[in-house]
Amino acid sequence: MPRPKILALILAGGRGSRMEVLTDHRAKSALPYAGVYRLIDFSLSNLRNSGISDVKLLVQYQAQTIMEELANGRPWDLDRTTGGLQIVPPQQRRGDESDEEIVPDGNAAAILDNLDVIQKFAPDVLLVLSSDHVYTFDYFTAIDQHLERNADATVVTTTVPIEEASNFGVCEVNDDSRVTGFSYKPDSPAGNVVTTEIFVYNPAILIDTLEALERDGNEGLGDFGDELMPALIERGHLFACPLDGYWKDMGRPETYFASHMELLADAPELNLDDRAWPILTLEHQRLPARIRDGATISDSLISPGCDISGAVERSVLAPGVVVEEGAVVRNAIVLPDTVIKAGAEVQYAIIDRHVVIGGGAVIGEPLDVDGPSSEDLVLIGQYARIHGNRRIGKGERVPGVDPLQSHG
Structure with a gap:
């Protein structure tokens, strides 16, 4: 046939x-x-x-x-x-x-x-x-x-x-x-x-x-x-x-x-390492992730190009993310080329690309739930700038900006 x-x-x-x-x-x-x-x-x-x-x-x-x-x-x-x-x-x-x-x-x-x-x-x-x-x-x-x-x-x-x-x-x-x-x-x-x-x-x-x-x-x-x-x-x-x-x-x-x-489970149901059925993408070549002395990482996915000096727990970091010394990222998704400055805390948040979280800022709150709702999560749009020591509570939204206007 x-x-x-x-x-x-x-x-x-x-x-x-x-x-x-x-x-x-x-x-x-x-x-x-x-x-x-x-x-x-x-x-x-x-x-x-x-x-x-x-x-x-x-x-x-x-x-x-x-x-x-x-x-x-x-x-x-x-x-x-x-x-x-x-x-x-x-x-x-x-x-x-x-x-x-x-x-x-x-x-x-x-x-x-x-x-x-x-x-x-x-x-x-x-x-x-x-x-x-x-x-x-x-x-x-x-x-x-x-x-x-x-x-x-x-x-x-x-x-x-x-x-x-x-x-x-x-x-x-x-x-x-x-x-x-x-x-x-x-x-x-x-x-x-x-x-x-x-x-x-x-x-x-x-x-x-x-x-x-x-x-x-x-x-x-x-x-x-x-x-x-x-x-x-x-x-x-x-x-x-x-x-x-x-x-x-x-x-x-x-x-x-x-x-x-x-994806952070010991044996995730979605297998992204299946060579018989690969998920392919346009790759932008970067150095392997750099884990600096004093950094701590647990139950996380760390992409190429990341530079980790702080603590990362149960999180997924896209390429180029920087976590400075004393910063903590917990239960979060951080998209490419975002910088978490020294002493900042991020939890239960989705942070878009090219964001800068200022030193000492506190993003999100601890949650006593297995699966947070959309209303529990902090969302921060691309190219946003979060000033140092700012507090952003559970469920808040920070709009992003057009990249063509972000440096104006």
């Missing part, structure tokens, strides 16, 4: 407003993860490891912050003369004669606005991915099932704690793996089987369905769960394929923080 012609469409246009100050000046897909990676690396690495090489990346909000980390797809062997990674800029809305670029009101709307991209490629199978989730998955697990069942669409699902299900699209799945019901971010979810925002489509049926919804006068198709999923369920050929391993949505500060803390 000849291999199907597959097109992967990565949706990377969203702002990720729930990440607050961390995405004021970058697309969520460009947010660092585990020190040395970015969120976009996971979908691109899974594609590379699955052997899928025709990839279109749809960008919109702060597109340059994603594009500058891609190197034309080279880290994933996608810098090719034919095929490979291609950036799709914001499109003009279908039928719109104006010169204004569109801002899609959801991921289904983004697909509708790029139907010409799909039709020009003419794939046998369309794989649609989000770019802000952390997981490893062989996409052919879903593609093979999709083709065997001659499905209209296949949605990859996972299970979450029932108390978290209202943050996702909740699927009702029968014993035949057919999706029989769907609720998009319901207040009272009936179950805990949710979408991972990994979809496999029959392109012709997807196009027909989207165009029919558009003709029916639906103003703005929104996200996939608003109009598209219910329409596909009504056709009766939407199936679910379970993702059995680690999967985490990075949509909120608390889940971003929790996922980093999970």
Whole structure:
């Protein structure tokens, strides 16, 4: 049987407003993860490891912050003369004669606005991915099932704690793996089987369905769960394929923080050292981390280029972070090239890149909880300057600044 012609469409246009100050000046897909990676690396690495090489990346909000980390797809062997990674800029809305670029009101709307991209490629199978989730998955697990069942669409699902299900699209799945019901971010979810925002489509049926919804006068198709999923369920050929391993949505500060803390376990569920399924990224070469005399480090990930003279406990430090003598970083995520000055204390915080925490400043508070909520965590935006001896309490936000204005 000849291999199907597959097109992967990565949706990377969203702002990720729930990440607050961390995405004021970058697309969520460009947010660092585990020190040395970015969120976009996971979908691109899974594609590379699955052997899928025709990839279109749809960008919109702060597109340059994603594009500058891609190197034309080279880290994933996608810098090719034919095929490979291609950036799709914001499109003009279908039928719109104006010169204004569109801002899609959801991921289904983004697909509708790029139907010409799909039709020009003419794939046998369309794989649609989000770019802000952390997981490893062989996409052919879903593609093979999709083709065997001659499905209209296949949605990859996972299970979450029932108390978290209202943050996702909740699927009702029968014993035949057919999706029989769907609720998009319901207040009272009936179950805990949710979408991972990994979809496999029959392109012709997807196009027909989207165009029919558009003709029916639906103003703005929104996200996939608003109009598209219910329409596909009504056709009766939407199936679910379970993702059995680690999967985490990075949509909120608390889940971003929790996922980093999970990496500090003795045997983390997400294995980033799997040579058979590597997560690849654009690397900026730096010296190994320098641990100076008197420094103490425990249960932490320390990236290349860090310079540690103080204490680091249960934290993840991205490349180039400096922790001066007498400073303490505890239960925190610190992004690239941030400096924690002498005597400062940081805990239960996410500190963005190129921040300076002044000497003696106290950031965050001790928390008597296993998993802090977003409201418990301190968030400090990029290029912020925190004056010495300043106190920033639990849950406070410090906006970042545009790097072009930070030295003005």
